[in-house]
Amino acid sequence: MELKEKLLSSFWGLDSSVEVAEHINDLRGDAIKVFEQYGFPSKKQEAWKYTSLNKIVNRDYVLEPKGDIAVDFNQVKKYFLHDLDSYAIVFIDGVYSAHLSQTTHDGMDICLLSAALTKPRFRAIIENYFNKAANSESMVSLNTAFASEGAFVYIPKHKSVEKPIQIIHFSTGNDSALLLQPRNLIIADENAHVQIIERYQSLSSHPVFTNVVTEIFGEKRSQIDYYKVQNDFEDASLIDHTFINQETESNCSVHTFSFGGKLIRNNLNFSQNGEHVESTLKGITIIGEKQHVDHSTLVNHNSPNCESHQDYKGIFGDQSTGVFNGRIIVDKLAQKTNAFQANNNILISDKATINTKPQLEIFADDVKCSHGCTVGQLDEDALFYMRTRGIPKKEAQALLTYAFANNVLETVKIPELKQRINKLIANKLGVNIGFNL
Amino acid sequence: MSKYTEDDLREELKTKEYEYGFYTDIASDTIPVGLNEEVVRTISKKKGEPDWMTDWRLEAFKMWQGMTEPDWANVNYTKPDFQAISYYSAPNNKPKYNSLDEVDPELLATFEKLGISLDEQKKLSGVAMDVVVDSVSVATTFKKTLSEKGIIFCSISEAIQEHPELVKKYIGSVVPRTDNFYAALNSAVFSDGSFCYIPKGVRCPMELSTYFRINQAGTGQFERTLVIADQESYVSYLEGCTAPSRDENQLHAAVVELIALDDAEIKYSTVQNWFPGNAAGQGGVFNFVTKRGLCEKRAKISWTQVETGSAVTWKYPSCILKGDYSVGEFYSIAVTNNFQQADTGTKMIHLGKHTKSTIISKGISAGKSQNSYRGLVQISSRADHTRNFSQCDSLLMGNECGAHTFPYIEAKNNSAKIEHEATTSKIGEDQIFYCNQRGIATEKAIALIVNGFSKEVLNKLPMEFAVEAQKLLEISLEGSVG
Numbered sequence: 001m002e003l004k005e006k007l008l009s010s011f012w013g014l015d016s017s018v019e020v021a022e023h024i025n026d027l028r029g030d031a032i033k034v035f036e037q038y039g040f041p042s043k044k045q046e047a048w049k050y051t052s053l054n055k056i057v058n059r060d061y062v063l064e065p066k067g068d069i070a071v072d073f074n075q076v077k078k079y080f081l082h083d084l085d086s087y088a089i090v091f092i093d094g095v096y097s098a099h100l101s102q103t104t105h106d107g108m109d110i111c112l113l114s115a116a117l118t119k120p121r122f123r124a125i126i127e128n129y130f131n132k133a134a135n136s137e138s139m140v141s142l143n144t145a146f147a148s149e150g151a152f153v154y155i156p157k158h159k160s161v162e163k164p165i166q167i168i169h170f171s172t173g174n175d176s177a178l179l180l181q182p183r184n185l186i187i188a189d190e191n192a193h194v195q196i197i198e199r200y201q202s203l204s205s206h207p208v209f210t211n212v213v214t215e216i217f218g219e220k221r222s223q224i225d226y227y228k229v230q231n232d233f234e235d236a237s238l239i240d241h242t243f244i245n246q247e248t249e250s251n252c253s254v255h256t257f258s259f260g261g262k263l264i265r266n267n268l269n270f271s272q273n274g275e276h277v278e279s280t281l282k283g284i285t286i287i288g289e290k291q292h293v294d295h296s297t298l299v300n301h302n303s304p305n306c307e308s309h310q311d312y313k314g315i316f317g318d319q320s321t322g323v324f325n326g327r328i329i330v331d332k333l334a335q336k337t338n339a340f341q342a343n344n345n346i347l348i349s350d351k352a353t354i355n356t357k358p359q360l361e362i363f364a365d366d367v368k369c370s371h372g373c374t375v376g377q378l379d380e381d382a383l384f385y386m387r388t389r390g391i392p393k394k395e396a397q398a399l400l401t402y403a404f405a406n407n408v409l410e411t412v413k414i415p416e417l418k419q420r421i422n423k424l425i426a427n428k429l430g431v432n433i434g435f436n437l
Numbered sequence: 438m439s440k441y442t443e444d445d446l447r448e449e450l451k452t453k454e455y456e457y458g459f460y461t462d463i464a465s466d467t468i469p470v471g472l473n474e475e476v477v478r479t480i481s482k483k484k485g486e487p488d489w490m491t492d493w494r495l496e497a498f499k500m501w502q503g504m505t506e507p508d509w510a511n512v513n514y515t516k517p518d519f520q521a522i523s524y525y526s527a528p529n530n531k532p533k534y535n536s537l538d539e540v541d542p543e544l545l546a547t548f549e550k551l552g553i554s555l556d557e558q559k560k561l562s563g564v565a566m567d568v569v570v571d572s573v574s575v576a577t578t579f580k581k582t583l584s585e586k587g588i589i590f591c592s593i594s595e596a597i598q599e600h601p602e603l604v605k606k607y608i609g610s611v612v613p614r615t616d617n618f619y620a621a622l623n624s625a626v627f628s629d630g631s632f633c634y635i636p637k638g639v640r641c642p643m644e645l646s647t648y649f650r651i652n653q654a655g656t657g658q659f660e661r662t663l664v665i666a667d668q669e670s671y672v673s674y675l676e677g678c679t680a681p682s683r684d685e686n687q688l689h690a691a692v693v694e695l696i697a698l699d700d701a702e703i704k705y706s707t708v709q710n711w712f713p714g715n716a717a718g719q720g721g722v723f724n725f726v727t728k729r730g731l732c733e734k735r736a737k738i739s740w741t742q743v744e745t746g747s748a749v750t751w752k753y754p755s756c757i758l759k760g761d762y763s764v765g766e767f768y769s770i771a772v773t774n775n776f777q778q779a780d781t782g783t784k785m786i787h788l789g790k791h792t793k794s795t796i797i798s799k800g801i802s803a804g805k806s807q808n809s810y811r812g813l814v815q816i817s818s819r820a821d822h823t824r825n826f827s828q829c830d831s832l833l834m835g836n837e838c839g840a841h842t843f844p845y846i847e848a849k850n851n852s853a854k855i856e857h858e859a860t861t862s863k864i865g866e867d868q869i870f871y872c873n874q875r876g877i878a879t880e881k882a883i884a885l886i887v888n889g890f891s892k893e894v895l896n897k898l899p900m901e902f903a904v905e906a907q908k909l910l911e912i913s914l915e916g917s918v919g
Contacts, residue, residue: 364836
């Protein structure tokens with residue numbers, strides 16, 4: 001049975017024992033119809049021109065994992081930023097793992113979406129926010145139809161969360177191939193501050209396909225820093241949709257670090273709905289083998305006097321493929337917009353491919369918009385200079401690569417995370433540079 | 438003098454009517470509307486073509502039938518009804534003329550109104566003109582001078598008769614009939630166009646030029662141009678267009694193929710000023726053109742275009758850099774006003790090693806128009822040490838227009854160096870202020886800035902065209918550019 005049919009029949013047989021509000025059921029019903037109509041995207045669609053899902057979709061996946069699988073903390077310790085005091089929301093095969101998590105309801109809510117969907121005291125929040133930022137693309141609708149579990153974070157007015165929040169979704173690989181569809185909802189109310197680190201990690205080399213939707217709402221003057229760490233096994237595929245709605249004077253940044261996995265597609269959508277909003281989108285991609293990473297960003301400038309900064313760096317080795325598809329849309333109303341987009345790539349193997357398409361669609365005249373993109377190599381002269389000074393070639397290359405990626409790391413506000421990323425980069429480049437950068 | 442502001446300019450832009458909107462009453466030989474195999478046969482027969490050409494057209498027609506109209510471009514328009522178009526229209530007063538005196542005086546008057554009278558061209562600029570009114574070549578000048586050098590410059594129908602071996606070898610070799618919907622349509626029904634062959638080692642002594650005009654109401658224009666530059670030769674080719682006002686939309690689907698053999702250089706310049714529709718967005722020409730050049734070893738193709746006309750423009754002059762060390766260039770100014778829409782750009786396909794390409798695109802949008810740059814830079818895995826530089830700048834005038842950039846970059850080689858840059862801005866108040874301060878009136882200041890903005894591309898035009906291009910910018914944008 002094809003995956004699409006399997007999903008459809010699974011939907012109709014879905015366990016309806018969990019009581020949810022009527023309108024959520026309606027949403028799911030509508031969403032599955034959208035998926036039924038459009039199915040999985042194909043390369044014929046402009047947005048998926050460079051990324052084919054064929055190899056992933058033509059597999060038999062287990063849709064409902066058994067659950068209740070105990071995982072020892074020591075086994076997964078390395079995936080946590082364990083030297084950091086933090087809140088944690090951890091899922092194993094899509095099921096909440098209480099003993100690995102540290103949640104709270106003290107003055108704010110850092111808990112589960114399933115709880116938020118069912119408990120009456122969250123009803124107003126769910127009605128206001130759930131599925132309000134997500135669009136109705138086929139893959140997003142598929143997630144909406146099955147959305148029942150994931151992280152839920154609600155930070156009330158004027159609250160500044162003192163510790164970062166880690167959201168980690170593990171898959172154990174106890175089933176031969178697993179399809180997971182987590183759904184996260186993050187809300188920072190007026191003047192609230194929050195930092196979140198998110199990770200999808202499989203614990204075995206069995207294939208796993210994650211189709212995740214995250215909705216983030218930044219109310220007035222809120223500040224959100226969101227970090228995505230993607231360094232999965234070679235048979236793990238991830239389709240990530242992140243939707244961010246920002247209100248007046250809010251500030252939101254999303255950093256995406258893609259170092260591994262079979263296929264990663266990051267759809268990152270920003271919508272600026274108030275004045276003086278600032279959005280930052282940054283990413284470092286370092287991949288090899290036959291990996292494929294696709295960054296698809298969209299910034300909707302709907303209001304005047306807003307800014308957006310995009311900076312994506314990519315380093316591609318072996319037979320890997322990188323895709324960057326950045327879109328900036330400046331609405332007629334969004335005068336005095338300042339939008340910047342940069343995408344710089346280095347190909348270090350002659351079989352690697354990069355496809356990049358930075359787009360500007362501008363309907364307002366008093367704006368400053370620019371984009372730049374480059375494909376090139378490490379500077380031969382710089383390499384030579386370093387080697388004349390006694391730095392071995394490999395280290396010299398690594399240093400230059402660090403320098404190349406550095407301005408993305410500059411804006412990472414959690415020092416422990418920065419260190420971790422530095423280590424990951426060093427690992428990825430196969431060097432050990434004896435000092436902190 | 439009253440103050441001339443950007444608002445005034447905008448107002449002027451809105452109200453400026455198409456100055457070249459007149460209609461020449463020449464008796465035309467038009468075949469009935471509609472398109473089927475019989476029509477294709479008739480066109481071929483009327484032109485007295487050999488069988489292989491007729492078959493080639495019929496095959497193209499069959500391919501076309503199996504295709505659907507593309508709609509990926511960033512433009513909106515009512516799709517033309519292909520059965521409501523007459524596919525052939527030729528001025529009646531044939532046969533060909535030996536001197537200008539024999540040419541229909543009304544036709545000459547038309548050219549005079551355009552400021553490009555044959556007389557003037559002939560005497561002053563030394564430009565050989567292959568004049569095309571509607572679809573058939575009416576007068577060819579300077580043929581003698583050219584033929585002394587062995588250069589063939591004639592209409593494509595003549596070339597089919599007299600140089601079938603060249604046409605047979607190269608037609609459809611760069612733009613295959615299956616390339617796209619409009620290329621297939623053109624291949625089936627093309628009525629005429631220009632053919633040019635520069636023999637080995639010859640440097641063409643003058644700028645070759647053609648004028649395309651759409652004249653008869655309801656006639657589609659399907660031009661076919663084929664330029665072949667043999668080894669180590671050089672040619673500069675100019676193409677310019679104007680068309681009279683019409684209420685219904687007219688379709689123009691031309692195909693231009695350039696072939697630059699080893700060490701050859703082709704410079705192809707276009708000034709396009711077809712009727713863009715009136716201020717309410719009615720009428721205007723649909724310009725769906727396929728232009729492509731093939732570069733062999735160390736060859737160079739340079740496209741320069743100034744696009745000011747047409748209601749909908751949809752064209753991508755491209756270079757296939759097949760030979761090692763070949764060079765492709767694209768310089769473009771696209772001006773849109775009122776309800777005009779332009780989706781234009783280029784494709785640079787790097788196949789050979791050490792190939793280079795440069796893209797400079799300037800978009801100016803005013804009124805309610807939409808102006809898009811869409812370009813592809815593709816580096817194949819065997820194309821070592823390639824280099825590309827692209828720059829796309831947009832200038833917005835008024836807050837109802839749009840400027841868009843869609844650059845596609847596909848690199849499969851790790852020694853390639855690719856750069857792309859794009860900016861969008863409006864004319865800065867501080868720039869105008871600075872000019873005012875120095876005693877330059879706002880009107881002049883805007884002219885100065887627009888001209889400066891376009892300079893990089895205007896500089897690339899041959900002298901004869903640069904003047905005309907500035908005139909066109911003037912008409913499209915305001916009274917005093919230049």
